[in-house]
Amino acid sequence: MSKEAKKFLITGNEAIAEAAIQAGCRFYAGYPITPQNEVPTYMSRRMPEVGGVFIQAESELAAINMVFGASAAGTRAMTSSSSPGISLKQEGISYLAGCQLPAVIVNIMRGGPGLGNIAPAQSDYFQATKGGGHGDYRCIVLAPSTVQEAVDLTALAFDLADKYRNPVIVLGDGMLGQMMEPVEKFKMPALPAGRQNLKCKTDKKLWELSGAKNRKPRIIRSLFLGEGVLENWNKALQNKYRKIESEEKRYEGFHLDDSKIILVAYGTMARVAKEAMREARSHGIKVGLIRPISLWPFPAEPFLKLSGKIKRFLVVEMSAGQMIEDVRLAVEGRAKVDFYGRTGGSIPSKEEILRQITLINK
């Protein structure tokens, strides 16, 4: 490690924006909504500096479709929003998935349903991981729990989007987006301004629209009318999803070897769960933690492996219970799975989680 790798303070939202720029994102379109406003604000200043495009769209619908166009034209493109705005983007996300176009969508979740409130929440888990829009499709979903991880996963999101030609969602919450934390100095040098930077830095995209010069015309579409054609297209999508499932599962485990009770939490909630785990351990209760990092594909293996051995999984969420369904599926009925959660912007506290642990431990 070099000595210069100094850290600096930055909010989660701004860190995500800068990480996107560093990852080669040269197109951003968005529409203001709290608690993610720092992303478009930051992008409006930063994009022109690197020769990129910033557009404040007339709606989230327009924003996601601008990203759809920018992606088809071959550049790394991103949009961000918070829950109600992400609902509006679902049609566009379905088209991105159907046309196999890469894009990064950041959801800094707030309380719902409806207008809800602007406090942190995790109630868009179903929407993000199970489809959200129409049709049989999947988005890769990455859930950072620190600002540093938000940086790392944003960069990873662009790589995975390009690798699989698939939309990738970075799923954070209002707490992560708004808080300041130290982040390692970005390693990549600032890119010089200029048109050339609009192109993605990765491999040549053999499907991008650039004009049919010295080649056959390219068509980007999701409409397939011939008999069996759509089914074959969907089979190809499903094969891709199986490949993603086998290669892109990510999680972090704590004390998985000797625990009786395993907490399960992601994002901001995992930070509190970790505190509760430490405190429980200091009282001699053997508690561990699984923190899924990829929510889709869901990292099922550790659950299945531990199922026979432990007393209980305790899923903790800032929702009425959404990820718990994936935990139950992963466990395949071989272990008891409990739930504790709060909604509407309330975050389960360390004490509340400890109380649940004590109840189970009796």
Add this chain to the structure above:
Amino acid sequence: MKKNKQKFFSRPESMYDRLTHYCPGCGHGIIHRLICEAVDELKIREKVIAIAPVGCAVLAYDYWDFDCIEAAHGRALAVATGIKRVRPENIVFTYQGDGDLAAIGTAETIHTANRGENLTVIFVNNAVYGMTGGQMAPTTLLGQKTATTPRGRDNKNEGFPLKISEMLAILDGVKYVERVSVSSPQEIIKAKKAVKQAFQNQVDGLGFSLVEVLSSCPTYWGMKPKQAMDWIKEVMAKRFPLGRLK
């Protein structure tokens, strides 16, 4: 005489030699050809990126020999904005029906125009929703019977025909708006000129250019092809006056 044999009319190079899926007497095929003629004459085929709408013309890429992308219903101009901003050197155009451009996509239409995006829009007004079975469009005329206005469009219930081209013409971001029709060879020649102008404007970097084409849908107007063309001239063009709006 034989020596002077001259070719006056042929299929444009950038149009595939293929039967279209359009109904007999439909205006879409004519408008497709006008676009290809303009593209050939301006020698821009290798730069063109087209955005197909959701509507009867969704399969336009089956007939055009250039890069194409499908947009979700109404979102063509947002998609076009994304493409053009990334590739300003390309020639980007949308092809949209009245439902696509003036109902579900109204917000995208107005705001793309208002941003003054350097794009070309070919807006096909056939006063109905063709693809879904001839329902009322925002441009359906008062009294016109459609699948969802069985007693004729009544402004008390359905409002008035939307003159979106007139609305767009007042926006500062808009460079060029013209309404043309395909009701006769003379009108088609004028339509061709307007379509070419709208592309030329983009080549010259002048900004948002839109051509509204009054077009026929004999199938859902319940008319024979000739009757439909006459109806454009005698009825539709009275409510949607032809000519340059900006």
